[in-house]
Amino acid sequence: MSDLSPRTDRPAMAFIPRSSFLVWLNLAITLLIGGAGFGLGFAQGLSAQLVILYTVISSAVLFWLINYVAVVFESRRAAVQESETGEGARSASGAKGVWQGNRALIIAMGLLLIAYLIVTATVPAFRTVPNLLGFLLLEAILVFAFKVSGVFVHGRSAFIGLIVLLALIVISSFTIPGFLSGPNIKAILLFAAFLGIACVGQTLVALLGGLDLSIPFVIGASNIGLLYLIGLGVPSWLAFAIVLTVGGIIGLINGVLSYRLQGQALILTLGMGFAVAGFVQILTSIGSSFSGNVYGTVPGWLQNLAAMNGVTFGLAVPPTILLWIVLAVIVIIALRYSAYGRYIYALGGNRRSAKLVGVSEFKYWTLAYTISGCFAALTGSLLLGWSGGGFIGVGDQYLFTTLAAVVIGGTSLMGGYGGYGFTVIGVLVLQVLSAFLIGIGLKYEWQQFIFGLLILPMVALYGRMPHIRSQV
């Protein structure tokens, strides 16, 4: 995860705790869980190749994660011990002190309790043990999120996101039969991959303090545009390249035009998106009797790339998922260690100082938008492979979900804080939640309603602005 910012008080790559006891403990936990997963995999009758792959990957990720958490706790404790003498005087005593320290937590827990009681009192079918357990789990998450996440200086949002993700997976695997089955996980990851690829650009742009609302329109336009080009007889790889290039050019135009209008990038990209979608639809409906829809055959390699039954190097995993993972690693590393990534953070954090240091604002701004357009086009092309037919409205739901994933992950829309690792967590939370809601039988509109209500508290946990009093 990219929530580890290089600090001055310790080496940037310190993923290993100082105390060797913690290292051994972590290793033991990892081996235990890895072994359990290994056994479960064989018990479920998966092929040995897959089981070994999954076990290795999950153990590595888990080991890295707990080591990271241990490091954060260690350094935090040291910092607290250093400053303990100064802070001792501030803490008030008694009930008032407790209330002042935990006001938000108590209010949130109270609200949740009231909501639970009301629903329980009114809907008889709701009075079941799993629901009670789920409620208690939610309260526990709240306590955890408020009390433990305070320990993290950076990456609070990522930590909360991970907790929520974990809780969601636990709840859904208990309440929904077959939630943890291979096909379901594959489906969740596949849709997460589409959303994640579309979010690459949105994250970069948000890090600079802008927004790109042209993404859904570019997705839809590239979706029908690619099929149209293939239908004209253009070789499919060339058509793919053309669509990606055109997407990049649209992004470039977005960037150049919005450079002087940064406060209104939101509206400008919206307008560009409208224009692009309209233009491509006009183009594709000339000489066609189906206005707006394009019919044709999708080439096999594209279908294999994104369809549910796609195969990667003999593994029954759609290559899109692998592509997303590789992309995520590249973007995270690039944002963290390349000059380009650091300059983006610098510009988003304080534009004026970055400019004075000599960073070309125009260059990075347009580059971020270009990347955004390019990845939107890539998502549209992949969605064509997934669905097998061109449809302009395929990108519509990405208008706000890309934004929601970025926001839930914890990247600030004001720029300068966040990263693609955060967005990956946001994407996974959204997709798992969506799968959970579908699993318990809620329709799309209820999902949307819950997404909307979810964004606010998640952002409120970490994305609050300072009071105007402290800004003067």
Added chain:
Amino acid sequence: MSQSRGSQNTYLLVPILLIAVLLSTAVIRGPNLVSLSGFGSAIIVSAPLILATYALMALAVAGRGTVDLAVGPLLAFINVSVVKLNGLGVVTSPLGVFIVALGIGVLYQLLFALIIIVVRVQPIIVALSGFLALTGINLVILPRPGGVAPDWMSSWGLGNTIFSPVLLMLVIATGGWLLFTLTSFYGNLRMMGYDERAAYTSGVRINIVRIGAHVIAGLFVGLAAICYTGLIASGDPTQGTTMTLTAVTALVLGGISLSGGRGGVTGALLGALNLFLIGYVLATFNFGAVQAFVTQLFYGLILVLSLLLTLLVPIIGRYVYFISPFAAFMVLGSIVAGIMLQVSTQTTYVATSTAPVAVPAADVLGRYLLLLPGDPTGAGLPSFSPLLQVLFVLAAVLLAITFTIRVTVAEALSLRLGAFLYAFVSALILLLFFVVAGQSQPLPGDQPASLGEQR
């Protein structure tokens, strides 16, 4: 010196210019616009958009980059609620419907304001949250377009009269905002939008001001939803996104700054009308199956272009400070009104071509003179010879131009569009309506009746 003499409202020049061009094109392309039903349907079709743009405008002026993306879904939510409650027979009376619509709008916006103030999240995130939640719940309340609006609303959507309750609502909303601009609260609002810290340090109670702006926006959304319900005479949960996008476009077309502090009801009105006219003009061209796509393309292009034009506002303010927007409005308005009357009288001639002299010259002349302000002698003309008539018209035109220039100079110096001039412009527009009403419908007597009945 030259800086201080420029009008504050130079940003209106772009939308004014645009509306003149669009209105002329619209009238020439589709002469039906200049008729009783043409104006009537134009008002009812554009009213929800205008009022929704007002709501966005009130929030945009409050600053912090508040673009309430949820305005469309909120409108649809009120629409769906009203239709649903009407279907259940709970709320059917006009008073009840107004209370429900305005109440929901105000409550939602109040919640919005409180979240911004207490939780201190960026407004765009609250708006996004509200957008998703409301879009979802709309489909839960009413899964597909349907339902019936209250009976007393059923005649609104026909749009065959200008003086409908919808126009009354528009006038009340516009007038209300203009009255509001006279208060010191408005000054505080603009100050807060322009620089929140400065407002806070100079003692403005910014929380109260912000709540006030949101309550006003809520009222506007409620009115917009009532107009929308009247327009479609049923419930439609699906149009929220489109309404948001068009209202935001209209806001930008009206030259209102999304970064706060600059904006007004005039800009919002002009922007919404511009957008309506763009749609109207495009509809007069027959693009066949790709009509919707062409409209989409043009909406997008015009949005981008008008955003780029706002970059020119400071330049305009620097170099053409002597042109007040009001003067531009007057000059272009009379030109467009002339074109409109020309087109409408032309159709009269065509319609009565069997009797070429059916319309007396004096009538036409009188109609023209009606538009020229400051000339009271339009009545006793018919006995003059054609030469004298031409001379008289020339004199009247000169008089009008002099008057306009005088007003213009005074306006450019006074820095603000005064209330008197607003009254003057609205009187002008009302006169135009009367002319058209009298022309298309020989029975002006039933208009007050319909107006009174609806109230």
